[in-house]
Amino acid sequence: MSQKPDVNGIRKIQSNKAQVGLESTSYPSRSLHFLHVLNKGSSRGTREDAPQAKLRLKIIIAGAGLGGLATAIALRRRGHSVTVFEKASELGEVGAGIQVPPNSSRLLLKWGLEPFFKDIVVEPATIGFRRWQNGNLIGLTRLVPDCRRAFDAPYYVVHRAHFQNAMYKLALDLGVEIHVGSGVARYDPDIPSLTLENGATHSADLIVAADGLRSEARKVVLQGKDQPPQRTGFAAYRAVVDVEKMRADPDVAWLLEKPGLNCWIGDMRHVMTYTIAAGKSFNMVLSHPEESDPSTWRQETAVSDMKQHFKGWDHQLTKIIDMIESTLKWPLLSGKPLEKWVASSGKFLIIGDAAHVMVPYMSEGAAMAVEDGAALAEILNKINSKDQIHDALRIFEDVRILRTGQMQEASLINGKLWHFADGPEQEARDEAMRPEVEGRHYIESPNQWSDPVTQSWAYGYDAEKEVANAWNTHVSRGSKLWVQHWSNLSMFKDFWRS
Numbered sequence: 001m002s003q004k005p006d007v008n009g010i011r012k013i014q015s016n017k018a019q020v021g022l023e024s025t026s027y028p029s030r031s032l033h034f035l036h037v038l039n040k041g042s043s044r045g046t047r048e049d050a051p052q053a054k055l056r057l058k059i060i061i062a063g064a065g066l067g068g069l070a071t072a073i074a075l076r077r078r079g080h081s082v083t084v085f086e087k088a089s090e091l092g093e094v095g096a097g098i099q100v101p102p103n104s105s106r107l108l109l110k111w112g113l114e115p116f117f118k119d120i121v122v123e124p125a126t127i128g129f130r131r132w133q134n135g136n137l138i139g140l141t142r143l144v145p146d147c148r149r150a151f152d153a154p155y156y157v158v159h160r161a162h163f164q165n166a167m168y169k170l171a172l173d174l175g176v177e178i179h180v181g182s183g184v185a186r187y188d189p190d191i192p193s194l195t196l197e198n199g200a201t202h203s204a205d206l207i208v209a210a211d212g213l214r215s216e217a218r219k220v221v222l223q224g225k226d227q228p229p230q231r232t233g234f235a236a237y238r239a240v241v242d243v244e245k246m247r248a249d250p251d252v253a254w255l256l257e258k259p260g261l262n263c264w265i266g267d268m269r270h271v272m273t274y275t276i277a278a279g280k281s282f283n284m285v286l287s288h289p290e291e292s293d294p295s296t297w298r299q300e301t302a303v304s305d306m307k308q309h310f311k312g313w314d315h316q317l318t319k320i321i322d323m324i325e326s327t328l329k330w331p332l333l334s335g336k337p338l339e340k341w342v343a344s345s346g347k348f349l350i351i352g353d354a355a356h357v358m359v360p361y362m363s364e365g366a367a368m369a370v371e372d373g374a375a376l377a378e379i380l381n382k383i384n385s386k387d388q389i390h391d392a393l394r395i396f397e398d399v400r401i402l403r404t405g406q407m408q409e410a411s412l413i414n415g416k417l418w419h420f421a422d423g424p425e426q427e428a429r430d431e432a433m434r435p436e437v438e439g440r441h442y443i444e445s446p447n448q449w450s451d452p453v454t455q456s457w458a459y460g461y462d463a464e465k466e467v468a469n470a471w472n473t474h475v476s477r478g479s480k481l482w483v484q485h486w487s488n489l490s491m492f493k494d495f496w497r498s
C-alpha cells in the first residue's frame with residue numbers, strides 16, 4: 001500500500017531531533033515548496049470551500065472595477081453580506097489586454113473563476129525581451145510549465161472587459177448585490193455610511209472604497225491631505241491589431257504561432273505585446289516619454305504621433321504598429337506608499353488603485369488589488385467581535401502597504417532597466433540576460449520575470465498567508481517574525497524617503 005507523505009508527521013520527527021519545523025523557514029527559501037504541493041495538492045480549477053467568517057459583517061464596496069469585484073468575491077465567499085455600488089451605468093473596462101500573473105491567478109482560480117475564464121484566457125508560453133533595433137531576443141522567461149510548477153498557478157493574459165465580466169458573473173453567482181449607475185456622492189467614515197448621487201444613504205459595518213486612481217475616498221482617509229499619484233514623465237498608447245492582418249504578413253505572422261509575450265525595449269521606450277481574446281486579438285502597450293499635460297493631447301493625431309515615437313525600431317515591430325487603426329493614449333502615473341489606507345474610525349478603507357497606483361511595468365497593478373481583496377477577507381476571518389475590526393484593518397494596512405509599495409518600486413525599476421540607451425549599461429544588462437536566452441544556468445537576471453529571487457517574491461507571494469502570519473504575530477507579540485516584518489518595513493520606508 002502506498003503511503004501519502006505526511007508533512008506534519010515529518011515535522012514532528014524533525015522537531016524532536018533538531019528543533020526545526022518543515023512548515024516554513026525564517027530565511028527566503030523555496031526548498032520546502034514540494035511538501036506544500038504534496039500536502040495541499042494544486043488549487044487549479046476548483047472553487048475551494050472557503051473557511052467561513054466567525055463574525056459575518058455587512059460590507060459595502062464602492063467601485064466595481066477589477067479591484068472592487070475581486071474584493072467583493074473574496075469577502076462574499078467567506079460569508080459576509082456584500083453590496084457594490086458602481087458609478088458607471090454599465091461595466092466596461094477601458095483598454096484592451098491585461099496580464100494576470102500567478103500571485104493573482106492562484107487566488108482567482110481558488111475562488112472559482114475557472115469556468116468563467118476558460119474560453120477567454122490565453123496562457124503564453126514565454127515572455128521574450130527583444131532589442132529595439134532588430135527584434136533579437138535578449139531576455140527570455142519560460143512561463144509554461146514553470147509558473148504552474150513553481151507557483152501552483154498559471155500566467156494568463158486576457159481582455160480586460162472579459163476579465164471584468166467573468167468576475168461580475170462569479171460575484172452575482174455567489175450572491176453579491178451589484179448596483180450600477182450608483183455613483184457615491186459622499187462618505188461618512190465614522191458611521192460608516194455612503195450617500196449616493198440619487199440621495200440614498202446606506203450604512204454598513206465596513207465600507208471598502210475601490211474607486212480607482214482618482215479616488216475621492218482617499219481624501220476621506222487622509223483627512224483632506226490627499227496624496228494623489230504623480231505623473232512619471234511617461235505615457236502609453238494602448239491598441240489592438242487585427243490578427244488576420246498579421247497572419248497575412250509572413251514578417252509578423254510568427255508572433256501568432258505560439259502564444260507568447262514579446263517586449264521590445266530601447267532608449268526611454270518599450271512595446272509590450274501579446275494575444276488576447278483566446279488568440280483573436282493582438283494587444284499592444286507602447287510606452288514613451290511624455291511630459292505634456294494630458295488635457296493638451298489630441299486624439300486625431302494619436303496614431304501618427306505613436307508611429308513617430310517608434311520610427312527606426314525593428315521593422316517587424318513597425319509593420320505591426322502600421323496596422324494599428326486607432327489608439328488611446330494613457331498617462332502613466334505612480335503613487336508613493338500612503339501613510340494609511342484605513343480611516344481613523346477603523347470602519348472605512350481604500351484598496352486597489354485608490355491606494356497604490358503603479359506604472360504597469362511589472363503588470364501587477366490589478367494583481368495587487370486582487371491580493372488586497374484576498375488579504376482583507378483572510379484577516380476578517382480572524383476576528384470574533386466588531387471591536388476587533390480596527391486592529392485587523394491596521395494589520396492588513398501594514399502588510400499591504402509594504403507589499404504594494406515594494407511592487408510600486410519594482411515597477412519603477414523595470415522602467416529604468418528597460419529604458420537604457422545603447423551604451424555600457426545596456427550592454428551589461430543584455431550580457432547578464434544572455435544565459436536565459438542560451439538556455440544556460442543562471443542564478444540572477446536583470447529580467448525581473450526571470451530573476452529567481454524577484455520571481456519568487458512577486459509570484460510566490462501568498463497574500464492570505466502573509467496577513468494570517470502578521471495577525472498571529474500580533475496575537476503573540478515579540479516573536480522573531482514581528483521583528484523581521486518591522487525591519488523590512490523600515491528598509492522600505494528608507495527607500496521611499498531617499
Ligand SMILES: Cc1cc2nc3c(=O)[nH]c(=O)nc-3n(C[C@H](O)[C@H](O)[C@H](O)COP(=O)(O)OP(=O)(O)OC[C@H]3O[C@@H](n4cnc5c(N)ncnc54)[C@H](O)[C@@H]3O)c2cc1C
Pocket residue numbers: 062063064065066067068085086087088097098099100182183184185210211212213216236238285330351352353354360363364365366367368369
Ligand atoms: C497601460 C496599463 C497597463 C496595465 N497592465 C496591467 C497588467 O497587465 N496587469 C495588472 O495586474 N495590472 C495592469 N494595470 C493596472 C490595472 O489596470 C489597475 O491597477 C486596475 O485596473 C485597478 O483596478 P481598481 O478596481 O483599483 O480601479 P479602477 O479600475 O479604476 O476601478 C474603479 C471603479 O470605481 C468606479 N468609481 C469611481 N468613483 C466612483 C464613485 N464615486 N462611486 C461609485 N463608483 C465609482 C469607477 O467607475 C471604476 O469602475 C495596467 C494599467 C495600465 C494603465
